[in-house]
Amino acid sequence: MNRTHADKIASYVTALQALKDDDRMRGLKPRAGIDFVSNDYLALASAPRMRKAVAAALEVGTPIGAGGSRLLRGNCDEHESLEAEAARLFGAETALFFGSGYVANFAVLTTLPQRGDLLVLDSLVHASIHEGARAGRADFRVSAHNDPQSVETTIRDWRAKGGTGRVWIVVESLYSMDGDFAPLGELVAIANRHDAFLMVDEAHATGVYGEQGRGLTAPYEGRDNLVVVHTCGKALGAAGALVTATRVLRDFIVNRCRPFIFATAPSPLTAVAVREALSILQQEPDRQQRLANLVAFTHREIARRGGRSPSDSQIVPYIVGDNARAMMLASALQARGFDIRGIRPPTVPAGTARLRISLTLNVTEDDVRTMLDALIEETRGDAR
Numbered sequence: 001m002n003r004t005h006a007d008k009i010a011s012y013v014t015a016l017q018a019l020k021d022d023d024r025m026r027g028l029k030p031r032a033g034i035d036f037v038s039n040d041y042l043a044l045a046s047a048p049r050m051r052k053a054v055a056a057a058l059e060v061g062t063p064i065g066a067g068g069s070r071l072l073r074g075n076c077d078e079h080e081s082l083e084a085e086a087a088r089l090f091g092a093e094t095a096l097f098f099g100s101g102y103v104a105n106f107a108v109l110t111t112l113p114q115r116g117d118l119l120v121l122d123s124l125v126h127a128s129i130h131e132g133a134r135a136g137r138a139d140f141r142v143s144a145h146n147d148p149q150s151v152e153t154t155i156r157d158w159r160a161k162g163g164t165g166r167v168w169i170v171v172e173s174l175y176s177m178d179g180d181f182a183p184l185g186e187l188v189a190i191a192n193r194h195d196a197f198l199m200v201d202e203a204h205a206t207g208v209y210g211e212q213g214r215g216l217t218a219p220y221e222g223r224d225n226l227v228v229v230h231t232c233g234k235a236l237g238a239a240g241a242l243v244t245a246t247r248v249l250r251d252f253i254v255n256r257c258r259p260f261i262f263a264t265a266p267s268p269l270t271a272v273a274v275r276e277a278l279s280i281l282q283q284e285p286d287r288q289q290r291l292a293n294l295v296a297f298t299h300r301e302i303a304r305r306g307g308r309s310p311s312d313s314q315i316v317p318y319i320v321g322d323n324a325r326a327m328m329l330a331s332a333l334q335a336r337g338f339d340i341r342g343i344r345p346p347t348v349p350a351g352t353a354r355l356r357i358s359l360t361l362n363v364t365e366d367d368v369r370t371m372l373d374a375l376i377e378e379t380r381g382d383a384r
Helices: 003-021 048-059 077-090 101-109 127-135 148-160 184-193 247-256 268-283 285-304 323-335 365-378
Strands: 094-098 118-122 139-143 167-172 197-201 226-231 241-245 315-321 341-343 353-358
Touching: 048 268, 077 094, 077 226, 077 241, 077 268, 094 101, 094 247, 101 127, 101 197, 101 226, 101 241, 118 127, 118 148, 139 148, 148 167, 148 184, 167 184, 184 197, 241 247, 268 285, 285 315, 285 365, 315 323, 323 341, 323 353, 323 365
Parallel strands: 118 139, 118 167, 167 197, 197 226
Antiparallel strands: 094 241, 226 241, 315 353, 341 353
């Protein structure tokens, strides 16, 4: 390597070395072992009905790519049909399909909140929400996690200091690293009290909770101050995200949202897959029930082994604390045939490195039993 090239990349090398020294260096690994890591909660990603739906669409000539943005020739019947069905199922006035949940969150937050508005973000919302807030026009504050009083105080303080715009409260309904639920009822009440919008990322709840998998926002859908992001790459087994909102907000996004206007539309085949997933939610409710049974079984098994369940959901964090120890424990479980990954800062707060154990219909009760036994053995009985 010549000196000039070395100088150009020196800062990158230094940054990577710092990550290694702090046991935070990331790398890509192939799939291997029993799935305790994916978000394929209902095992739809490889479901026969999903494959058949996509194959049938190909057979009748559905294009693989959209070929352009939605505002050009990229607006396909498959997108329109999916959005109509999603709006009907979720009980919203309209829906709009994006290429990913990350893009959907970023798109909404850089388009709808205006200069002079305030975003109040729960401290543990997804990185895409933080990035959207930083890139958008509105000011933003961070409230304490799952603390409605903190949200209320943040709004009142902002108003007291002269804030006159619209307030946007932004939360996840189910948090991806702790597996805990947002107090949506209280947040809806705060939004109503302050004439605010409530934006909810349902990434880990869509398909899993609510009647027919409509999510935790189902009781509140249809309100003119609610915007919901339903991610399609987790329990729905495909990719993309559906934003449900009023027609006015949808039309504003279509006309003003740069990530929508200037991006090639999602694959029509993906739209077909997502629509099939929505049909499965309605026609095969046993999947949702079987997952609920597996979640309840897992938490009972943790208690039977003397542990305390850190959540009530399909996301079960095992807090280790030290980065290196978390990765060593993950490697030990992988060597025993369980695909469990370590999660380190900045994805989670410093000092809370953990294993994130995800429960899906890709595993059985026997798999759960043997995984918990292995975890106890690897931690010398120190189950948490």
